[in-house]
Amino acid sequence: MKPILTIPDFMPLSAEQRAWLQGYYAGMAMQAEMSVSAGAGLSSFAVDILIGTQTGNAEGLAEEMAMTLGGAGAQARMHQLDDVEMDALAEMENVLVIASTYGEGEMPDNAHLFWEALEAE
Amino acid sequence: MEVANFRYATPLALEDYQNYQHIVAKKSRKDLADEMAFAMVSHQLTKLKRAIKDREPLMGGAVPNPQAADFDPAQMYELVNTSAVLAIAQNVAKDRMAKTMGKEAAVTPLSLDVAVQKLILTEDFTVLSKLSSFAKTALTSYSDEELAVLISDKRMRDYKAALGLRNVRLTDGFGTFAWIAHQDRINEERLGSIPSLDELFAKASSAEIVKLAS
Numbered sequence: 001m002k003p004i005l006t007i008p009d010f011m012p013l014s015a016e017q018r019a020w021l022q023g024y025y026a027g028m029a030m031q032a033e034m035s036v037s038a039g040a041g042l043s044s045f046a047v048d049i050l051i052g053t054q055t056g057n058a059e060g061l062a063e064e065m066a067m068t069l070g071g072a073g074a075q076a077r078m079h080q081l082d083d084v085e086m087d088a089l090a091e092m093e094n095v096l097v098i099a100s101t102y103g104e105g106e107m108p109d110n111a112h113l114f115w116e117a118l119e120a121e
Numbered sequence: 122m123e124v125a126n127f128r129y130a131t132p133l134a135l136e137d138y139q140n141y142q143h144i145v146a147k148k149s150r151k152d153l154a155d156e157m158a159f160a161m162v163s164h165q166l167t168k169l170k171r172a173i174k175d176r177e178p179l180m181g182g183a184v185p186n187p188q189a190a191d192f193d194p195a196q197m198y199e200l201v202n203t204s205a206v207l208a209i210a211q212n213v214a215k216d217r218m219a220k221t222m223g224k225e226a227a228v229t230p231l232s233l234d235v236a237v238q239k240l241i242l243t244e245d246f247t248v249l250s251k252l253s254s255f256a257k258t259a260l261t262s263y264s265d266e267e268l269a270v271l272i273s274d275k276r277m278r279d280y281k282a283a284l285g286l287r288n289v290r291l292t293d294g295f296g297t298f299a300w301i302a303h304q305d306r307i308n309e310e311r312l313g314s315i316p317s318l319d320e321l322f323a324k325a326s327s328a329e330i331v332k333l334a335s
Contacts, residue, residue: 004334005204006211008234012172013203014182021204028331060151067261076261077329078254 004029046075048092050084052099052111062098082113086121131300139276139304141311145269153268158256160275161318162206165252166244169206173241179203198319205326209251210240212333255329259321270311271318277304 004025007018047069053059066076081099089095100108107115137143144153172179185197214236218228240248260268281301 004331005208006230007204007207008230008237010173010234010238011203011207012169012176012178013200014178014184016184017178017180017182017200020184021200024201025204025327025331025334028327029334032328032331056151056155060149063150063154063257063261066258070261075328076258078258080250080254083251083254 045073045094046077047094047096049076049078050081050095050097050099050114051078052081052097052108052114054100054102054108054110058098058100058108065096065098081108081111084114086117089118129296135300139273139280139300141266141269141273141308144272145266148269148272150265150268153265153272154257154260157260157268157271157275157318158253159249161256161322162249162252163244165202165206166241166249169203170242170244173238195317195319198317198323201323201327202319205255205322205330206241206248206252207237208326208330208333210237210245210248213245213247213251214240252326255326256318256322258325259318262316262321267311267315270308270315273304274308274312277301277308 003022005021007013007021011018013021049062049066051059051062053062062078066078069076081097099111102108137147168179180196180199183196185194185200186192211233214233215228218233218236222228263271284297
């Protein structure tokens with residue numbers, strides 16, 4: 001099985017710490033697999049919130065939304081729009097995009113890369 | 122008995138900056154989350170950078186052992202959070218190398234390690250921003266008031282660190298020390314009842330790292 005984490009030599013970790021981390025991530029990966037195969041409950045209901053923001057208002061709204069979802073037992077993950085690769089987007093089951101417009105309806109700066117990638121698909 | 126004979130006044134600006142009740146009244150949740158997330162990831166990155174430069178294993182090379190009588194979960198979170206910095210730096214380095222060299226270009230493990238180390242040692246902004254999003258996810262578990270307590274505690278620690286770098290003995294600042302002790306007591310009472318940010322960050326980041334690797 002391929003390790004989740006490749007730990008380079010320069011990392012200031014002892015051999016025992018490296019082994020502990022590999023074990024930790026192997027356990028996490030196994031847990032994630034089991035929760036997927038066990039079927040969906042509210043606790044495994046995940047929402048990816050994609051944020052397009054210029055001054056931070058949309059981000060504030062996304063944080064409130066993530067908090068509300070978390071309070072309801074769902075798993076909310078926040079991403080800036082320009083950090084989202086198209087492959088990753090295709091893997092997301094529930095997506096909520098919160099984006100502002102500014103000026104004469106232009107998209108925020110951090111949405112440009114995302115939009116270009118989406119158009120190219 | 123003696124206490125009743127004293128009256129004191131503190132500048133409002135000090136209260137506004139360091140007391141959690143004032144902080145929560147004056148700052149938006151977004152500002153609080155931004156400050157806390159950035160402080161947290163900068164702390165993680167700086168700590169790792171220092172350990173790399175010193176060539177000393179973190180925590181003396183110790184491994185968390187839940188069976189040990191003196192088991193401290195903070196050790197576990199420290200290791201996991203350090204690995205989060207590494208995983209994100211690796212992810213950013215791979216992305217950048219793919220962009221500059223093309224997706225098909227062969228990236229050797231050694232050249233990737235050099236790029237990753239450079240990103241950590243320069244406290245790269247993209248790495249910081251990506252880690253901040255884990256921190257912000259972790260922070261969604263806190264109420265506004267709890268977040269303000271974390272900010273107050275952080276600002277008090279910054280204040281003490283700044284004082285520690287100056288020669289404050291000559292100023293005989295009893296008021297300063299009393300103020301610090303007073304705020305620390307207020308924060309400690311509240312901090313004891315809220316979950317550790319290191320723990321929440323570890324949970325948020327490790328779940329994402331597993332996803333990145335799959």
